[in-house]
Amino acid sequence: MIFHLNSEKIIDVERLKSIEGIEQIDKYRDYTNNFTDPAKLKPEEILYLNLCDWLEPQAIKINAALKKRGGIKVIDPVSKAEVIIEKYDLYHSLLGEMKPEFLNNVTKGGHLPIAELKSALFETGEIKSLGNGFFDMTIKRGSNKRLKSYFPLGTNIEEAVVMIEEAILNEEFVKYIKPENLSIEKALKTTEKTFEVVHKINQKFSIHINNGIAKFYPNAL
Amino acid sequence: MNIKEFIICELDDNSYYPVYPGNMENIDYVAIFFNDGFRYVYRDGASTFIEKLKTIYKDGMNFERIELSLDNENDLAYMSEPYDWSKKEITPEIDALIETQSTIELCHRDFLGYVVMTKENLFYLLLKWEELCNKKDLYILIYKDDKDLYDSTSFDSKELMNMFLAEHGQQEENERRIKTESKSTFR
Numbered sequence: 001m002i003f004h005l006n007s008e009k010i011i012d013v014e015r016l017k018s019i020e021g022i023e024q025i026d027k028y029r030d031y032t033n034n035f036t037d038p039a040k041l042k043p044e045e046i047l048y049l050n051l052c053d054w055l056e057p058q059a060i061k062i063n064a065a066l067k068k069r070g071g072i073k074v075i076d077p078v079s080k081a082e083v084i085i086e087k088y089d090l091y092h093s094l095l096g097e098m099k100p101e102f103l104n105n106v107t108k109g110g111h112l113p114i115a116e117l118k119s120a121l122f123e124t125g126e127i128k129s130l131g132n133g134f135f136d137m138t139i140k141r142g143s144n145k146r147l148k149s150y151f152p153l154g155t156n157i158e159e160a161v162v163m164i165e166e167a168i169l170n171e172e173f174v175k176y177i178k179p180e181n182l183s184i185e186k187a188l189k190t191t192e193k194t195f196e197v198v199h200k201i202n203q204k205f206s207i208h209i210n211n212g213i214a215k216f217y218p219n220a221l
Numbered sequence: 222m223n224i225k226e227f228i229i230c231e232l233d234d235n236s237y238y239p240v241y242p243g244n245m246e247n248i249d250y251v252a253i254f255f256n257d258g259f260r261y262v263y264r265d266g267a268s269t270f271i272e273k274l275k276t277i278y279k280d281g282m283n284f285e286r287i288e289l290s291l292d293n294e295n296d297l298a299y300m301s302e303p304y305d306w307s308k309k310e311i312t313p314e315i316d317a318l319i320e321t322q323s324t325i326e327l328c329h330r331d332f333l334g335y336v337v338m339t340k341e342n343l344f345y346l347l348l349k350w351e352e353l354c355n356k357k358d359l360y361i362l363i364y365k366d367d368k369d370l371y372d373s374t375s376f377d378s379k380e381l382m383n384m385f386l387a388e389h390g391q392q393e394e395n396e397r398r399i400k401t402e403s404k405s406t407f408r
Binding site: 206215 | 261276277278282283284285304305312313314316317319320321322329330
């Protein structure tokens with residue numbers, strides 16, 4: 001990753017141009033006219049795009065392996081709510097969201113503690129340990145102040161996914177979060193579901209699955 | 222035409238600031254968007270901004286004090302307050318909605334204060350505000366009419382604005398506000 005921690009220039013413009021179907025990158029493709037006008041990008045945006053480039057081959061590998069095994073089923077033993085994860089949105093879950101010119105969105109997602117990216121984007125505050133290396137940190141962007149949970153420092157992408165999958169397989173502790181505005185009958189029929197899962201090391205994660213695509217995060221709640 | 226809700230914005234130091242009646246109403250979020258988000262719109266021009274909303278900002282964008290979210294399936298635009306984690310209880314469901322950027326769902330669950338209008342109405346307002354800002358009259362009035370459409374007009378004197386409000390069914394409410402007027406704290 002060290003090679004990609006660059007906020008001065010796009011490391012490989014041609015590679016970035018060739019990546020297709022990733023919303024986070026496509027927003028910048030439109031904004032920079034397919035990366036032909038990188039002068040429009042702020043240092044934080046260059047760093048983010050380099051990290052998207054770094055993530056891409058790993059995301060392809062992880063999602064290909066998931067597809068090969070037919071996805072992974074999440075099931076709540078009590079409510080019987082279930083869903084099959086067909087793909088991980090690793091860009092949202094691990095790097096977070098960023099929009100051209102409007103950096104306020106970067107508070108959403110992004111649970112891999114990449115210090116260089118966080119310090120370039122946020123005013124950070126108190127850090128609270130959740131045990132096993134996981135931690136909560138207060139972040140501030142504009143008027144939006146919130147607490148976010150992070151994977152332990154040094155966690156790589158494959159390790160993060162393995163932790164989530166192990167927690168999903170810890171079936172006894174999988175809990176479906178029913179939307180308050182829906183009856184259980186209606187809720188079970190929707191293609192969008194949120195679950196809380198607990199890893200055997202006692203760390204809680206939340207997983208939100210929409211049409212088979214999962215976003216996930218460690219969670220103190 | 223009858224006016225159902227209104228808010229007055231006053232020119233001060235080249236910017237328009239809402240003059241709040243004191244209690245937060247839905248239309249106030251329109252005024253916050255006009256005061257906070259419209260600076261970015263005005264910078265590049267309303268037409269360019271609208272084009273961006275149709276392409277790179279299809280799901281909306283966040284500003285300092287207001288969030289714009291687009292529901293493209295139903296052609297609606299939501300203007301909502303930013304998340305304030307200290308204000309309300311965060312349940313696991315709400316936490317997941319925040320995390321997954323489901324701002325519209327958070328509005329529907331009344332976790333966020335918001336106003337909703339059609340996208341067409343939003344685009345109309347953006348173009349209208351650009352026109353009004355170029356005129357630089359002393360006051361811009363933002364209002365919702367009896368067809369639930371949001372519109373704006375400007376006045377170069379308070380008397381003319383008061384007359385307009387009286388002609389459209391808001392004399393009493395306007396007089397009440399004049400007595401208890403409290404200006405925006407966002408200057």
